[in-house]
Amino acid sequence: MKKLSMLIFALVMAASGNAFAAEAAAGGYVHDAVGDVSVVVGKAAAQSAKVNDAIAPDTVINTGDKSHAVLKFEDGQVVVMQANSSFHMREYRYEAKQVEKSNILFAMLRGGMRFVTGLIGQRNRGAFKLTTPNATIGIRGTEFMVVMGNSPMYSQVVSGSISITNAAGTAVFTAGQTAIVASATTLPATISAAALPAGTFTELGAIPIPPATPAPAPAPAGGAATGGATTTTTAATAGAATGVSTTAIAVGVGVAAGVAAISSNTTTTTHH
Structure with a gap:
């Protein structure tokens, strides 16, 4: 029994370490995914994105027709993607304890997106950069929308x-203003509401936005079985009480349960 306990402990620690590493390498997660939403990590093949999927550096999120996605990050930063958009983290x-050492570099490849600043942008304005083709x-502690057409x-x-x-220079825009950037070599300029193409920001405005509050990414969804859900909830409670990652606790509980099941089978066989 002592050896079994030591085995369980070793497996739990190994699983917890992997979970901690995965969480530390992420930073963001899929808060909402409606329709055709895919995720590409590095050079890997595209996979269907699911709610609570982690978003690590060098991840691309794509949305298809009649689809949208909402991404959220640890500092509270929110990114809303409308249909037919592509975002590169x-x-x-x-x-968290030294926000001035934090940084964000996002790339908007196509489509339309809405950005709500989290703690990083609020406390260290120079730490946030969004690149686009044009x-x-x-940002300066802000919320803004960007839509790219064929050119402007x-x-x-x-x-x-x-x-x-x-390449043409820098321009600053404040709340209520709309900018147009005709090309990468044309100076950004203000455009009036009357001159703005109809419905430019309508789709983005209709997508619900979660609060931009700092929070760790949730643990990945567990199995569909009722027992599994209960175990995960219990693990989350234990993690909150001890300060240990809920993902690591949940993984550890799963490992322990698996080893216990194996032990039970082995004991029964021995007695027979």
């Missing part, structure tokens, strides 16, 4: 302000 580093956008890029500031920079 190039870099994400969040130091320009690079910096439009950006509307909901709150705060943004700076848009390209």
Whole structure:
């Protein structure tokens, strides 16, 4: 029995270590995925994205027709993607105790997106950068939308302000203003509501936005069985009480249960 206990402990620690490593390498997760949403990590093949999937650096999220996705990050940063959009999380580093050491580098490849600043952008404005084919956008504690067509890029500031920079120079836009960037070599300029193509930001405005509050990514969904759900919930409670990762605890409980089942089978066979 002593040997079995030691085996369980070793397996739990190994599983917990893997879980901790996975969480530390992530930083973001899929908060909502409706329709055709895929995720590509590095050079791996695209896979269907699911709610609570982790988003690690060098991950690309794509949305198809009549689809949308909402991504959330540890510092509270929110990214809303409308249909037919492509987002690349190039870099994400969040130091909760030293936010000035944190940084975000996102890339918008196509489509339309809404960005709600989290703690990183609020406390260290220079730490957030969004690159697009036409320009690079910096923020000043803000919420803004970006939609790219075949050529012009439009950006509307909901709150705060943004700076848009390209080969032609830099321009700053504040809450209520809409910018147009005709190309990578054309200076960003203000565009009036009357001149803005109809419905430019309508789709983005209709997608629900979660609060931009800092929170760790949730543990991946467990099995469909009722027993599994109960075990995960119990593990989460234990993790909250001890400060240990709920993902690691849940994995450890699963390993322990598996070993216990094996032990039970072995004991029965021996007695017979």
